[in-house]
Amino acid sequence: MSSSLYRLGLLMASLRWKVVGAWVALLVIIGGLAVGLGGTFSTEIEIPGTEGQEGIDVLANRFPEMGGTSGTLVLLAEDGTTVDDHQAEIDALMEDIAGVDGVAVAPSPFDELSPGTRTEDDTAIIAQFQMDGQTGTFPETSVEEIRQLVADAETPTLDTNLGGQVLQSAEIPFGAGEIIGVVVALIILAIVFRSLVPAFIPIITAIMGVGVSMLALVALSAGVSIPSVTTALGAMLGLAVGIDYALFILSRHRDQLARGEDVAESIGRALATSGSAVIFAGMTVVIALVGLFITGIPFLTVMGVAAAATVALSVVVALTMLPAIMGIMGERLRPRGIRRLMAQNGGVLPAEDPDAPSHGRVGRAWVRLVTRVPALTILVVILGVGTLAIPIKDLQLALPDQGTEPPGSSERVTYDLIAERFGPGYNGPLLVTADIINTTDPLGVVDELESDILALDNVREIQIATPNRGADLAVVVVIPEGGPTDQSTKDLVAELRGSAEAWEEDLSISDVTVTGATAVGIDVTDKLGAALLPFAIFVVGLSLLLLTMVFRSIWVPLKASVGYLFSVAAAFGVTSMVFEYGWFNGPLFVEINGPVVSFMPIMVMGVLFGLAMDYEVFLVSRMREEFVHTGDAKGAIEKGFVANAPVVTAAALIMVSVFAGFVTSGWFMLQPIAVALAVGVLVDAFVVRMTFVPAVLALLGKNAWWMPRWLGKILPPVDVEGEGLGAVLEHRRWTEEHGEHALRVQDVEVPLRGGHGRLGPLTGQVEPGRMLVVRSADDAARNTFLALVAGRLTPAAGILAVHDRLAPDDLGAIQARSPWIPAGTDVAARLAEIDVRSARRGLIVIESLADLTHAARTVDDTLVERIDALLEAGATLVVGSRADDPVEAERDLHRTLRDPRRLLALSVHRAAEPDPSGPSHRADDTAPEGALA
Template sequence: MSSALYRLGSWAFRARRTVVALWLVLLVVLGASAGLLQKGFDNSVSIPGTESQAALDQLKATFPQVSGASAQVLVLAPEGADVRADDVAATVRDAADAIADVEHVAAVSTPYIDPLTGDDLSGDAITGGSDDHRAALLTVTLDGPSTTVTDETKEELRAATAALAEALPDGWDATLGGELFASEFPGLTLTEALGVVVALVVLMLTLGSFVAAGMPLLNAILGVAVSMLLVVLSTAFTPVTSTTPMLALMLGLAVGIDYALFIVSRYRELLSEGLDPQEAAARSVATSGSAVVFAGLTVMIALVGLGVAGIPFLTTMGIAGAAAVGISVVVSLTMVPALLGFAGERLRPRPSRRARRAAAAGKAPAPSTTPTRASRFFAGWVNLAVAKPWVTIVVVLGAVVGLALPALNLRLALPDAGVLPESSSARVTYERISDHYGPGSNGPLIITGSVLTSDDPLGLAADLADEMRALPGVADVPLATPNESADTVIVQVVPESGPNDEETAELVQTIRDMRPELQERYDVDISVTGYTAVGIDVSAKLGAALLPFGIFVVGLSLVLLTMVFRSVAVPLKATLGYLLSVLAAFGVVTLVFEDGFAAEMLNVGRLGPVISFMPIILMGVLFGLAMDYEVFLVSRIREDYVHGRDARAAIRSGFAGSAKVVTAAAVIMIAVFFAFVPEGDVNIKPIALGLAVGVAVDAFLVRMTLVPAVLELLGDRAWWMPAWLDRALPSFDVEGEGLHRELSLAGWPGEGTAVAARGLELAPKADVATPIDLEVPERGVLVVDGPARAVTGLLLTLAGRVRPEGGDLKVDDLVLPERAATVRRRAAWLDARRGDARAVDAALREQPRVLVVDHAHHLHGNSHAGAALAAAAQQGTTLVLGTTAPDVLPPGVASTHLLTLPKGE
């Protein structure tokens, strides 16, 4: 990977104008497509496989009058007035008629009209008013779900409500709310921009240049623009909630800035070592870019893993977030080196004052041993962390556990109008209904069942209503009726508790537990549905998905980190640290949104349960971010350890080399996430706060404090890994060791050499103990003879099919094993025991740069095969032939180089 990224970075640096032009063209195309094809956001919540969803779908066919979205208009009288007054009743009836004429309105029920006869009611005959006779509630039923209701219909409902309020006597009021208006579309505010401002300040302090600081911001803005347009465009093909683009924006900004920061900071570091700009850009993309790819992939996999919950809107959010992260990775790997190409030498760090004075005097400056203020700070940090590692571990664990304890009281629910801003008409209506009708009136339940076998549907509906009234926790049963075809009955149940209260969830479960009893007594199979039941089922399904998702994320973490660090202890420690960060984030979110700590300062409108999908999204996103810091910090420590430092000394040197950038990246992440808290959408608020807290805990307490202490305790044991596991797992070279090796071998061998080996050690199965040295020119013919196992082992190694154990090996100027995939494409392999001249022809038709033929003696005497091989050598193909003896080659083929392998011991 590092080699491929090296070439990509070098190309993007050279072709910078082309890269920028391509991204701009893509933006224009996506913008035009999104504008023409987008269908708007869809805030419906579908939860396949749940009782409430199945019952709701059934009602759409059998009882459409009650299956559509609903709105509520509340008429409120001043203190001392009575909603039963005749003039008020007439005014409300006129308003109800006006509302009934609005498009998509199926029915309007008011306390002033008999629901069965349609006759006007007056005086004491009025039903449905509040007990204090100060409130009257109009319920507006629409002909479809909220997603089909147009903005024009909503505006007409608002206008009709405003006209009603105007027509009422002085001091009276009418407000509009209900399910249709229970959620608002999130939008950007200036507060979110503060995160970008903080990011710019941190970037300038870290990179020391306005030009360098602007690159990560420009990179992030481009990535966010592309991902947001893709989200909008995707509405043409699939339902997308309005929260989805906000999540993509938040993630795209954060990771886009951080990923570019890692590359730009490494670029400036390489410039300070004297490299020219193009080489520095290529190497920075190869090294930091490898870590960026790894970090981005982990976030993307975790976000796509949100699909394990089986909830479509959550799956869509995960895919959109993963796409935003993926785009940020691609932009960082292409746009950043292109921008570096435009900046050129301007980003080279200025020499110190001492170096400038020495240069002016014509002397070579003495190396400075004076550490910078930042390096002294981080050196003190790591020295404090590792001085008494057991103390550090206990203190950090105690602090994190203290933050996590409130999470024991974490409750989850879908948000309703009660969490909207206090100025919202829907919020006002919600609270007035709670005050005058009881909190359960904001979330009535619908009990439905098929009554095809009943000869008295009305009586059955009444019996079911009586059963519901007898249950504890039921405030009222205002409606119990069959549909027009008398095949389905509904019973509306108003709980005593609010939609998000635990008591309401318990009531729903109680009613569902009654199903066998009601089936036996009335021969009816009931289901519980409605807006409130749907929310309860969403929360339950998400809660059930947390454990499998957690196992998925933890398992993924262990596998990926083991691949990267070639260690057992480091992945276990990293995964435990991630879990600690998640629990701390849950605890702080509970402390703020349920217990009320700092709620007013953070503009939390109402205390109560946290949005249901907060835990699973936070776990997915924080997993990727935690892996970011683990990789960028620990990979530098491992790099120093691998290059010969003592394990404990490598902790200090590696920490000093990465802590500044990790700190800057974490501060930027925290700023971007926290900026979505004060004025953010109610769905995003707890997620944003949880991510900000999670990043802070993970970066500063876990990765930069707990990790050094644990590594100090483990010493060399931190990097132990069983040999069998090392062989079984693929290598993910995030430190760019492969690239460093390629660069070190760039001058070896000379031009025109096709195959070169120096001190080459084969895998043990080849049974060759002696290191091998050889050089074969282009168009040459290397003949290898000796024991069959040894010959085959060497040929498989030269063809890139088997990994060498040691030494240096190049085939077609490609270093092995680092470039094995490319070598396999350029070097054809043929086992002559299983082929003849036709197999030789087939292999040569691929025009390989190198043709490796094992057991070539099986072609002995085949003149056609010999002629084909000789012609291929003349045309530029290098031949590597394995045989039992050099004198049994195909006719016309003569070796230019002969290697005889010794027999094994």
């Protein structure tokens, strides 16, 4: 991967203005689509298949007057009057509301059939109206028209207040806090780079990624139901990871420029090294977010996929637009002092003064402190995180209701008035529905059901109990004693559902359900709670697998997963402190205490997993690199920490500033998630990765990097530090010295295909425009060599290059560029299909020499001329011969080719097996295996 990223970086830098222009054009096009399609986001949070949702669907079909979005009016009589004194005004208001487009029914609260709830002193009354369908199915202007009617009806003696589900809005309250978060990130970047100009680049690329993804969501919302919180979550994540990913690549580029490297070369190398880590980091976040599908909750899956797409787009921007901008900025990104030094020395950076003070003194002092007595450090971290996690026991979850709206808003004022004047249960009525089609006395059955429900604990009153117009469905509106999120209300829902079976048997009714917004919210919370453990197992298991592949170790992934759980525990504990205990409410602009949004834990776990793995990879991969080179376990910890800790520190502070900016939005749906992520990142970066991790590694010593040999063979290698770049640069230097070659093998060994043993070591090269006949009566040896050069096998050792592509990093590209013509195939037809231009970049592999010569003699007498044309154009052919020596078919080719010197031959044999009775040795493979040219 690193070799492909290296070339990508060079390409993006060379096409810099075109790449930036393409991104701007994409932003404009998607923006046009978003405006033209006019999509809207959904405020409904539902889970198909739950009892509450099924009840809502039944009401929509069989009792539409009660199935739509509801609105609530609280009417207060002032100055010693009663609501009866204002009956005419209130009736007129309800008639006006009933005439609004999209309103299904708006009965007078003085109607004898459906009277409104009033206080004992007759100074306040509740009136209800019902919209036609759910939010989004009626005109948006209808709500504003109703607002205006309610406001106009207010008089000095009649106070009118509007609330209810009808006021739920899909608008996202972005404000100054988010901007401040980005400004803080800019300041941190300016400190890191010691310059303002490069500090703007990550901000620009992050905003580009977020802009494109958010506009795409707006366009998609015209045809797909997307929860409104998705945009805020996507924007928060997109900004945070977008800035961080750009920081990782740009900081590497600046470091290389500070060492005097060429601008274009540095861009390629930065992408090949830090770009590899960025791809892995982004992949972990994407996998964790997409993994939300295992919850089986549609709205959460949509949120996860949308957020994952935003993160993926941030990675693409970092790999394309960022190197293009770095190319545009050119020498201006090189530190000013380095530019002066190079200008004074003819464009070359002088050798570094060995007596100059070393960098990273603070980092070196810290890592030495935490590793001095590693067991003590580990104990302190465990106690500290454990203390932060204690409040988790009081963390309650629920879906937000209008009691979580900002104080002073119309919906919050109405909600508080209802709770104060009528009781909290009126803000969360429960609807009990029952199929009564089999009864002969619908009204009597409804009365009996009402009496039974009224006798239950935690029931304040029955507001309505009535059959529908067809007398086949009964609806009982139950007012609980407690509010929508109180435990007593949850207990009442459970008791109602537990009594359903007895009622069905005693009253000859069926399909009793408990529904309504409150019941649906309880169902959603329960379903999310049940999904938490499976998702946690998925995330932790995934982290173990990914990190085992990256670090080739058992203990490092285990330690990383434990550290991730520490971060999650601290995040949840602090969130409980803020939203349950009310601590730090003022500084954090938190105005509501109580249950936090139900999907906070599972969403935070998914996002924090990806971010935690980012920091683990960026910090520990450098330690592993040092250990592999030196074998000094303790020294590797210090060197790796000093090298990468500053960048991880800056990245974490940027993340925290962005998340903290979203905390100040005041939007209760997002605030707990933002607080948890900010705390989680802070703890993960500074407590876990920079304190706990070095201490554990120091305690384990060399054992930290141990992995069973059998497991190492099973797991595929993952290059996140750009280790493959060294091979690319070495091959480029080799090509400059020896010229371009179509095939280069150096000390290559490969297991035999379809047999025991191995092939090699092989060393040699083939120039473009040659035909290589591979001779061997050993089918396994011959087929192995053909598959190797065609990219179908991975070499176990050595260097394999096909033109500028190297295995194993570019194995896919080698395979794509190397057409394979198997034995028994019409060689003439297959060669006729091959494009000469593409053939120049790879090899054409023909499995059977006999098939080739047979086609030339009997099928197509121009075949040799076509082969000559391919060779003349620079294509390279590799042909298999089932003989150890030259055969007549090979001699025919030699005679008929326009330039016989283009024909080469190679005999391949499997390597000799070691003699078990004596010292290990190798067969003499230097000739003829070693001479490819």
